Amino acid sequence: MGGTNCNSKSELKKGPWTREEDQKLLAYIQEHGHGSWRTLPTKAGLQRCGKSCRLRWTNYLRPDIKRGKFSTHEEKSIIRLHALLGNRWSAIAAHLPKRTDNEIKNYWNTRLKKRLTRMGIDPATHKPKSNPAGSRHAAALSHMAQWEAARLEAEARLACESKLLYKLPLLRRKPTSPPPPPPHLAAPPPCLDVLKVWQSTTIPSCFFRSPPGCSLESPTSTLNFSCGNAHTVPTVSPMVTNADVMPTNECAWGMGRAESYHAEAEGKTVNSQQAPPDAYVVFPELPGYDCDLAGPVDLAAFNQDSDGYSMGGPLVGEFEDGKNYWNYLLNLVSSPMLESPPVL
DNA sequence: AATGATGCCAACCGCCAATCA
């Protein structure tokens, strides 16, 4: 077993790839596509196992891979995505365009994990290891624990509801809406990835069926929330009606019909259109809004950070000067004054 | 300059789930 088994034939080459091997693999795939990875090495004239070829392609040779230093925003994204998703690198990579899961995993293991550890945060749980009570850090990290608990609760619930949604489309609230798309058109079952909650204020993949013209597809991940080219990452402001809100102990998750959206990229509006008829949005409870959400709600309005990125999350507004929790915490991470561990 | 420690990252390994025959 073990995928395209690399152990069965001892004559197969291992170790670093040479330029010649890269060129062979690249040339073959560009001409024929990869097809079956098992048979590819023979056809391409490579003394490698198919699995090795696949990894070399997905992690290194693919033309749509962005390499090099991670930007500050990417770094922030990895941290908060990890807080939401844990070590699900492919899921994280699905939300970082052009980055591979391997690269993100390496970056986390070699840098971000250590940085969090230095701050006294357990990188596995994003909770404080030991912290003096009453400190600003402790307060922040206690919210992190609440967020984590809410995440788990929501994830479990949404996993159940994702099954129901196929049987009970529209949550029994919208009898005039169309049935779910046929299997060949359907997106993956909604909300198994709880990150859609976070995404719902940021990108159109919040729609169960995404609108055209956007993509957050990872070069490696098969978790496909994408729908087109990946040149830009638009900010999308869905308008939601007929929402159901499901409160939990600390926050609430909502689900509503996506009436319309407009997308922005590179600082300007690139389109404005009706949402697909079967598009739905999952979103965190909007602080200050009535849970019944009688009218349309602009999700983009409730939570953006100073960089203009939507931050999402149920804890907005609990911090002074309007900064949301995640932004606050991420600023802690990147703050030079916190390079050393907190004073005990 | 030599050597050991540490950082970094490409690649490998083993497991799992989906698909196929």
Place this chain on the structure above:
DNA sequence: ATGATTGGCGGTTGGCATCAT
């Protein structure tokens, strides 16, 4: 229904580069 095959994922390792002593 079942076993084999395949592709994908996350954890781990090997080896090179850089830093510290």
